[in-house]
Structure formats: C-alpha cells, structure tokens
Amino acid sequence: MQVRFVWQEQRNGRWQKKERVVKTSGDKTILGLAREHGIEIDATCGGRGRCGRCKVIVSGAINELAEGETLRLTPEEIAGGVRLACYARPRGDIQVDIPTSNTELMQILTEGSGQLVGLQTDIDKTYVVVEKPQLENPLGDRERLLAAVRQKRKDIFAIPLTIMAELPETLRKKDHRITITHWQDRILAVESGDTTDSLFGLAFDIGTTTVVGSLVDLHIGKELAVAARLNGQAAYGADVISRVEYASNGASQRRRLQQAVLDTLNGIVTELEERSGISAGKIGRCIIVGNTCMQHLALGVSPTYIARAPYTPAFSCQIDITARELGLSICPEAAVTFLPNIAGFVGADTVGAVLATGLANSSGRVLIIDIGTNGELVMSHQGRMVACSTAAGPAFEGAEITWGMRAGEGAIESVEIDDDVEMRVIGGTRPRGICGSGLIDLVAELLRVGIIDETGRLQNKDELQGLSSELSQRIRTSELGNEFVVAWADTTAEANDIVLTQGDIRRLQLAKGAIRAGTIVLQRFLSIQDGDLDEILLAGAFGNYIRKESAMGMGLLPPVPLERIRSVGNAARVGARLCLISQAKLEEAARLARKIEYVELSGRSDFQEAFMEAMLFPHVSHVSQDSTGIDKKLPRDRAI
C-alpha cells in the first residue's frame, strides 16, 4: 500500500506544496506512519485519540470511522473526508492531505461550498535541468527536454508548437534550468529557472447578465481576488433566447457574440491581475461554468437548436480547450475546461451548484432552485437527482414590469406594509423603480393585507374593510385597470408615481407559476410531498437578496418551515472553484452531468395542469396577521 502525504510548507515567506509517498504493509495508523517518516501532524495528546487535533483529509481506501472520531468531528467534516490521523488506518493506496491549521481546513467550508476538499489540482509544475547540446549528439532541444522531464514524469509526451517556437531561447536563458507546467500528458508552459513556487488558476461563472471570475492560488487553494463584469453580449439581447436568435443569423453574428463575452472574460482577467499583482501569464488552469447557451456562445458553437424543440444543444459533454484556442489572455496553452451541461436549459452552472452544495452526497429530500429568466431546479432524494428548467420570463429581474428595474441604485429592494408602505431603496436614494426582491416583497405584503386576493386580482377600495387611509389612497383605478401606488411622485426621483398595475401582477403570477409548477413536477417524480422537503437551497444572486418570508408568502417556493430554506450564494462559481482545486471534484462533475435525470417540461400535460393552478397565490388567513407585518404561519398553498 502507498500513502501519499501532501502538505504546505512556508519557505522564504511563500507557501509551497510538499509531497511524500511512503509504503506500508502493516496495520499502522496514519499518525504512526507520518511520525515514522518525520512528517509533522499536530497531536497534543500524543496520539491517544483525545485531543481531536490530528485532523487530515483522506481519499482512498481507509478503515471505517471509529466512535472516537464521530464524537470529535462535525458531520460536515465527516462528509468532507476528514479523519483523525490517530484512528485512521490505510486499507489500500490513499492520499492524506495535512492541513496547516484548522483555519485552513475550514476555509473552503466558510466560503460557502459546505464541503471540505483536499487540494489535489490536476496541473502541476516540475523543475528539471536539461542536458546541454553537444557537437556529437544532434538531438533537438525538444528531445533533450522531454528526456529530462521523463526522468521525473513518465507520462508527459507533448509540447505544444507555441512553446516549441520559443524553446531554444527559454532553455538558454537560465543555463538549461527550467520549470515545466504540465496537465495530463501535455506541457502547458516552460519557464526559465525554478518557478515551482507559484501556480495559479481561474474559475469563471458566465451568467447571461453577469460574469464573475476568481483567481486562486493552486498551491494553497486560496482565492486571491474576485472580479465581476456585465456580460458584453448584453448589447445583443438581454436574455438567452434573443441571443440565440441573434447567433442563428450566421457565423459572423455568432463570432461577434463569442468575441463580446471573450472581451468580458479578458477584462476580468486584467482586473484580477491588478488586484492580485499576479501576471495573467502565470495562470495555467481555468474552469468555466455557465448555462448551456452561454457555454455554446463562449465557445463559438451554434446554439440555434437549443431554442427550437426538441431543444437540442450541440454538445453536453465537458470541453477541454487551450486558452489560446479560446482566445483567453492567460498562459496561452493553459488548460481550460468548460464543465458539462445536462440539457439545453440546464447547464454547467447547475452542475457546479449541485457540486458545491454536495447534493449528490445528501440522503435527504433537497431542492436547489436558481431563479433567473429561467428557473433551474434540481431535486434529490437518496442519491437520485432530477432537474428541469422552467421559463419564468424576466419579470423577477424587473423586466416587463411597469416600474421594474435591475437591482441598482434607486431600486426599491424591500417593502413592508403596516398602516402604510415602508421601503428600502438601494443606495439610500429616492426610488426610481422596483427590482425583483422588492416586487416579491410587495406582492407578498399586498397578499397578506388582502389588497391582492388569491386569484391575483387587485381589489377595489370599497371591497376592503379596515384598511388605513394611507393604504386606501394608494389603490386607484386607471384606464388599464386597478393599480397600487408604491411611491408618490413627490417622494421619488421620477416625475410620476411608482405603481404596481394589475398587468404587472399577472406577469408575476405567470413567472411564479412556472417555477412552482416545475417544483411540483419534480416532487411527483420523486414522490415527495410539500412538507417532506428537508431543505430548499436558494442559489444565485437572486437567492441572496429575496426574503424567504416573501418568497414563501407569494407561493414561489413549496411550503416548508422557513428554517429549512437557506441561501447558498453563487454556488455555480463555488463549484467551478472546487473543480479547480480538486481533480476528484472535476471528475464528479462529469459523473453528475450524466447522473442527473433531466425532465423536459414542455409538452407534459401534468406540467400544464400544475402551471394553471400554481398561478394562483396562496390563501392567507388574515386572522394571523401580527404587528410586525409579517405572517409567521405557513401559507396554505392552493396549488398542491
């Protein structure tokens, strides 16, 4: 049996990755083995199983958890592969990651992935001294380099042409001493001298609206900088469908969209360079997630048939490409991987979110929901995972709503109604419109106080009893039907009153109905009743900002106790970052994309039925209303 110990050591103020492989045949503990070979693992109790400090992350065949460990490790640590080195005994070849401190161990956990991941990147650097050329031996630079490399890494064969082009000069700059960066059987970079102390990677989440990039130090797994920009493709259409339509006009239009997002990615790279002081040329690995259409467009691949039944993407698999071929301004031969997609409207961003939330390892009944123009839903139970996409339309993003706007300065982002309307405006300015979270709050509150009824109808003043005069004034009838004044003109930055119209409510009903109907179909697939859901995870920016109470209040989510709802932030990007630092996670992503069952909602009669019902709002008992203005009780969801 072989045990590979991996740890970090500080040298000249820089952290370096160290490795040591030791052989063992007996039934020794990992702590015993480490001590035998002079490898340090912290253990104040001297290995007697008491202090619980000798935490290591183990992958590979290992003995079962001892009771002493379950007492001393958290469930999350156990799920992440943490063991106590004084209890764990190898049963085959294993890798043992020794964290420098508990802080390091917890870092990724606190960054939102909810998992402990051992550092195990799929790229690495090797320092070699190449034999110098001699008159008698006509071997080329490439051949002598490969001969030197193969003494250390037998699996490396290929040197890309772009590297070979400069190889003679690179070799001779520091006396034939060089460092190669390698990935699989391929050399990604050749640098003069010893540069093994630096190794960087990049994770991107390409959203339809926003693109976010993280720069990660691959030696210690730490995120060094984050930068975000609006997707440059926005100029060609706000949503996925209009971009597909534009790209379908021809190859030059498709290339224009590709170039737009590449410009965005490269802008982010420049920003990350400035923030971190790390040259982009040193970035050798990149993982990209995004919805299926964004992946197609970034790769310059025709997305035409994603938007036409039967909604077929050009590819679903993981795509490996060089930065040079893609047009990304990092190390030219850097290995860039687009995570796999599940279907035309359930993309690699969903795979990333499933990975980040550890859904595959959860035995409970869990729903991940990411709301945008499309709502992407994944539901799991006992390892089985089903996913669907449902076209919510842009209402939740403020589009197609009379006073809707994106979440920017002047947007009403939250609303409470007591005797009158209370609101919070982004930037603390006078309001200019209402963004998604504000809309959901507003509708939930109007429902709660009875100004909107279950069918979505804005009541007339005279139908309402016991309403404050302030609220009563806000209800009025225009040419287009009833409307509710959210903010009077004199309190806004606009010339007119900011209102919610009956038409706006109908559009929100359609959006909410689509998403709720998606969850209903998935629940039926897994035979899960509403109350049985153990957890609802809100992924994406939207999940960060909406109030759970309001989402539940307007019936956007299946009815569960509020404490079961949790926002998991930009889980897609966390998933990408996990794949960047862990080869095991990258492999898991490929398995997940195949394993997650896709449910196509269009054309399903049960979806149509669920949709019709789910457009209705939950019934609210007005008796339970309390002075905080928030209904603490579960709304009864009519749709199920």
Add this chain to the structure above:
Amino acid sequence: MQVRFVWQEQRNGRWQKKERVVKTSGDKTILGLAREHGIEIDATCGGRGRCGRCKVIVSGAINELAEGETLRLTPEEIAGGVRLACYARPRGDIQVDIPTSNTELMQILTEGSGQLVGLQTDIDKTYVVVEKPQLENPLGDRERLLAAVRQKRKDIFAIPLTIMAELPETLRKKDHRITITHWQDRILAVESGDTTDSLFGLAFDIGTTTVVGSLVDLHIGKELAVAARLNGQAAYGADVISRVEYASNGASQRRRLQQAVLDTLNGIVTELEERSGISAGKIGRCIIVGNTCMQHLALGVSPTYIARAPYTPAFSCQIDITARELGLSICPEAAVTFLPNIAGFVGADTVGAVLATGLANSSGRVLIIDIGTNGELVMSHQGRMVACSTAAGPAFEGAEITWGMRAGEGAIESVEIDDDVEMRVIGGTRPRGICGSGLIDLVAELLRVGIIDETGRLQNKDELQGLSSELSQRIRTSELGNEFVVAWADTTAEANDIVLTQGDIRRLQLAKGAIRAGTIVLQRFLSIQDGDLDEILLAGAFGNYIRKESAMGMGLLPPVPLERIRSVGNAARVGARLCLISQAKLEEAARLARKIEYVELSGRSDFQEAFMEAMLFPHVSHVSQDSTGIDKKLPRDRAI
C-alpha cells in the same frame, strides 16, 4: 488469422476504395481465400502458378517466397512486397492490396520511387446516419454523432471545436446523414450526406529556393496535379544561413518568414485547385518535407541555434499539427505532418529521399547525394546508414561566380570543348551567364584539355602545347589573374565577354572539395573504398541536370563506373508522397530518422584533411583524350 482485402471499384464513373476482412484458420492461399469470399483476383491460369497475373501487395506475416514467384516477379516487385496470390499463404493477420491492373501496380514505380507501395492511407471516411434528437432525450448533437460513429469505428473520440461550431447545421442539412473524415482518434471533417467517394491529400517539399506541391487522390494513390513556386522567403535571404540570421532578430521577424512560406504554400494550393478542379477544403491530409531550417521556419519555431555550434535544432521529431494551426488553406482540421529531421543540417527532405530510394532495404554500398548550398550525403551498407551535411556554398547554384546565374533563360547549361567551345543555352537565346551544370561542364572540360591543372591553376597560353588557336585566344590575363573567355561579347546578350576567372575556379574547388570530403569521411565510417560503391544516386533538381561525366571529371563524386550513377529526381517529394498514401512508409520515416547515424563534420580533423586534399582536381591523362571530347576513362582521384 484475419486477412483484410483492399481494392478499388468503379461506381458511377468514380473509383471507390473497398475493404473486406475475412477470417481463416487453415493453410489456404490468398487466391483461394479471395475466391471463397467472392473477391476477384485476376488469374488466367486458374491458380496453377503459371500466368503470373495474380499479383497482390501483401503486408504482414506471410509464407516465404516460392521459386515460382521469384521466376515471375521482378526484384523491384519483390522488394515492394508483391506476391502471387496463388502461392502466398497468410501466417498471421495480413493486408492484401489487389491492384486493379498491372498499370496501377507499376504507377508508383515509374514515378520514380523505385518501390511498390500498397495503398494504406492513415485517414479514411465513414458514412453514418445519426439518431435524431427527441424531446425525452436531451443528448447533444456531438454525443449522438459520436454514438453513431462508434458503432462503426470504436477508436474515434474527439471532435475539434471548429467542427462542433457548425455541427448542428451540418447534421440537419441532409437529414442527419453525414460522412466523417477521421485520422487516429480524431474527426477531421464532417460533411452532410455521403461523400465517401472522395478523399484527397497533399505532399509538399519546401526547398530553400523552390517549393513543390502534389495533389494526390488517396483512394487510388494517383497524383492529380503538381505545382511549384519560388519560396517567398527568398526576399529575406537567398540561403538558409541568412534566413536563420533574419529570424534570430526576434519573434516578429520569425513570424514574417513563416508567413512568407505559408503564402507560398497557399499559392500552390490555389494552383492545384485550379489545375485539378478539386476544392482545397476536401484535402484532409498533408505531408511536408524540407530541410531542418525550412521546417522550423514553416512552423514558426526559432531556428537560431541551428546556425551556431553545436548546431542544435529546436526539434528533430515528426510534428503533427492541424492545417488551421499551421495556417494552411485546406480542410481546417486536416492532419498535417512534418516528417522528422535527422540533425540541424540533415532534414526531413533527406529522410524523404532515403525513403523514396528504398536505401534502408538495400544491401549494397550506396551513396545518395543532394547538392545545393549544402550538400546532404547519406551512405549505406548492409542496413547501416550514415549521413552528413557539408557546406558547399552557393557556387554550384551560380552565386559568387563572376558570370554565375540560376538555371534560367540565357544560362549556359552545358559546355563541350573540342577545337573551340561548344555550348547549349537555356531557351536557345544568346548567353547571359553560366549556371551550375554549365560551370561543372566547363571546369571538367578545361581540366580534360589541360587548360586548368590539378591544382586548379588556369595555365598561361605559353605553358600549353598543341592548343587550337581558338582556345588559345580565350586564355588571357587580367588585373585579377588569368581568365578563360567562355563567350565573346558579340555572341552574348551582354556588353562584355562572359569569362571564368581564376577566383571562380577557386570557389568551385572549395565547393567541390567540401562535398567530396564529406563522402570520404562517410566512406571511412563504413570502410568503403572508392571503387566499392555500388551506386551513386543524385537527388534533387541539381542531379537531374548535371552530366555525370563532368561531375566525375571534376572530382565532385567518388570515382565509380558511370553506369553506377543514377539521377533519382526530386526524391524528397516522392518520399513525402509515399508517406501520404502509406501509413507503413510514414512509420518507416520515423524509424529512419532515428536509425540514420549523423556525422558532424565540423571540428573533425579527418574532415579537414580530406577537405584540403579534395580541393585538388583529379589527375587527367591527356593521352586518353579522344575526338568526342569526353574522357571515357575513370579519372584518378588524388584526394583518396
């Protein structure tokens, strides 16, 4: 045991490649097996071993040649793997190529390779019908395509991004019926419909001066068109060394040289398109030979250290690249292979020439000599092959010679001396200068008649006896020493007499000495005496034009009977073409490049000594001179 029969069949006026694999366990003849499975092989004697018509080309384990075959096959056919199907019995898995006719069998032979090569290209086409997408199944186009392909070819996995970009449209153009072109595990092209009836390849020989391209129909191995152009790099320097110097100034200069030769290659592609009527996009395979420096420059790789001791190339190995990456305007993902080099000054062109001449399979003592600015020499004996390069300088190409010029209109290309000078001028015009073959003739003739002595000195008139008055007039003394008037001004297109100066003769002596000294060193390596050489093969354009008698007369070649000297034309390009149509030959090229021993002449004292002596001209006995003006006897070579 498996026998793969391969043949051509005509359908709708087009030749198509057919294949059939049959299994056999017994001791059957190939003819018997073919008949059993309804495969036609011509045999008028009914398989009784008499007619000798059932010729097939066999590769793989086969029984020994029967006497009946050695009687009926030529040595060249036997060397090329030809067997009579009525005698040959498989001893393991074999491939049997059935020629359509004896004409086809002989075609490659007559085209100068001297070998029979069975058609066995390493690219192929496969027609597949891809499953159509369905609502229930979210599989991407790529995944459905690969599933269909793998039913026929299990080894194919990769689809390049450029092909995937258009895949959705390509698939749907002809109802999901497509033809893939594949090479190794990679798909090179996806075409709508069934296009299996056309498959084309391209062979290039990139010379320092001239680039030649051949378009080949890979289904029948036939050359469809040839085109040649001057290498566009000439504007940056006439010879290899000046181009290396230019490229060494920086990456942009290197890229300029690369672009220059790519423009030349693409110009040739356009010309081949026009001549053949075949669209360049249908060319899926390309083999390129050239000297080491031309290979570096075409690939954009730094050649700097080729020109500095110890003359190290950046690479010697075979390079596989796509046409797109190279910048060649054929099918973008076409597989382009640069044959391997042997050393900095013995390149893939030499490998091609060795391949084309079948040197590796010759048991005799053979010398291949390719004279340009550098003379590349390969000598073999009993399978051992040694090679060297010797810097002849540009004298044989007419440069640095007072009246030297390239072989173009107005160049004196041959000279005979009897009572006066007789000459032939290219284009039949008045002479404007002397090209390489003319110079060699001239010096050989002047030596023969005694106007130049063994040391290379132009004699004074008064030192010569019995000279005709016409010749006597032509010898004169100028400020720069003696000179010989080749053509009087009034017979030329120039204002002055065309002369050969003493300085010109010295430069030719240096050039001739360098080449002869190279052969001397190689002979010593293989312990071959002058007279023992069985064959001298003159490769390259130069070998086509010089008169053997004169080359021998001036001591350029080791002294052997004239009938042992043979011109083999552009053997490098023939070698490239062989690799295009035969995977076995391509593999042999890689083996050859490793097997041929390279001898670095610079710094060798035995080369210096041989060079000093080889600068002298052969001693000529004036008694043997006859009226034809050509000395039929072997000159005695002072240099050995």
